[in-house]
Amino acid sequence: MYLPLRAISVFHAAARSGSISAAAEELNVTPSAVSQQIQSLETHLGTSLMVKVGRGVALTEAGERYFSMIAEEIDRISEATQSIRGLRPITLLTVRATPTLSSKWLLPRLKGFLDANPDLEVRLNGTNEVTDFTRETVDVEIRHGRGQWPGLYTEALAEELFFPVCRPDYAPAGSLSVDELVHHRLIQSVKSQVQWPTWFSLNKITPSTQMSRVLFDRSHMAIDAAADGIGLALESSLMMWRELRDGTLVCPIKNPPRVVQTTQWVVCPVDSLRKRKVSLFLDWLREEVKHWQAEQFIPPGMKDFK
Structure with a gap:
């Protein structure tokens, strides 16, 4: 044709x-x-x-x-x-990641990787679409899920803590008891692996079916909604690290349960690990995770639930 x-x-x-x-x-x-x-x-x-x-x-x-x-x-x-x-001796690294991880965690750190690797050009694709590595030119994906993808190299990014958050002028840190939450507007990301019913069950609370809720299909929207004072969000410490660091979000609950999940996984074909650009990115990513873990906000009084 x-x-x-x-x-x-x-x-x-x-x-x-x-x-x-x-x-x-x-x-x-x-x-x-x-x-x-x-x-x-x-x-x-x-x-x-x-x-x-x-x-x-x-x-x-x-x-x-x-x-x-x-x-x-x-x-x-x-x-x-x-x-x-020979006009551009630049190597392109294509990274696919979930929209929330891309905007909330990866993008704020990306400058360090680019400065350390001036011969690499990065294309960051923020989407929840799963990569077909046999057809798409994606080098590394940070995929949301449970880490079960046979035939691919899979590495957990980090363990995340899930707890309620809100603006400090909505409710100050540690000012609410667990059973008071049911009287507030609850913000929920429908794709999150930790939902409000799970969190309530850990606290042995049966909420009313008439709870006031607002639902989003992206966690970054839920985080922003909480930062805008709409209500209380149940989100990941990985995704809202900057808001917690800056004090725009706080945990209003006394002694919240320790809910831990791994929701983000580094995924690529095994053969891709031999590529210099991939190994450089993965090494950098692991170091960034270590830095984040060292600075991670943990709500005071957080207790383990067995």
Whole structure:
């Protein structure tokens, strides 16, 4: 099947920049040549991809869909081409991690890894989608689950403590008893491995079916909701370390139970462990976990439940 590769690359440049003239300057051609190539691609596809908006251009619905489908592949081709030409002696490390871990834990630490490894370029993909390593160019995934993925190298990231938190002006640290929680709005991440019913059962409390709740499908949203004063969240010490460190979240419960889970796992093909970029990242990750563990906030009076 014939593919108008030149027209596709011109469309990609124009869609990325939002400007015909900017794409023309990047490609070292005239604006009319850019417009002609885009029109040629539209004819080939049988649909409009762009419309003029002021001095720039905007993607149609079809254009947005097409751009989202080809952008990553064209970027990858560009990186490969530049690498072979010797213009960028940079190695790309692609890491996939859950959205909450990416934004709340990994991203704030990433500068140290980049500074220590200037020859590496990192692409961080924050998603809950499980990687198919036979088809996708992902080097390492930090996967949410229980660590049971046969055929892959699997390493626990860290043990996490789960306990209630809220803004200090919502309820000061240690100011509430366990049975008082049922009278507050409870924030819940529906994908969390530790849910409020489990926590209540550890405390031998049967909450009312009329509890006030607000539900989110991401833990980082639940953490932010608690920091915004919406109510009480039950979350992981790994994910909310910065809020606990800065005092924007506190544990309002006296003597909370010690609920421990491992929810994040480093996953990759066994053969990938021989790659320098992967070993560098894993070594750095282990050191960062050690630093976090040394500074981890543990609520006063936390007690073990056997």
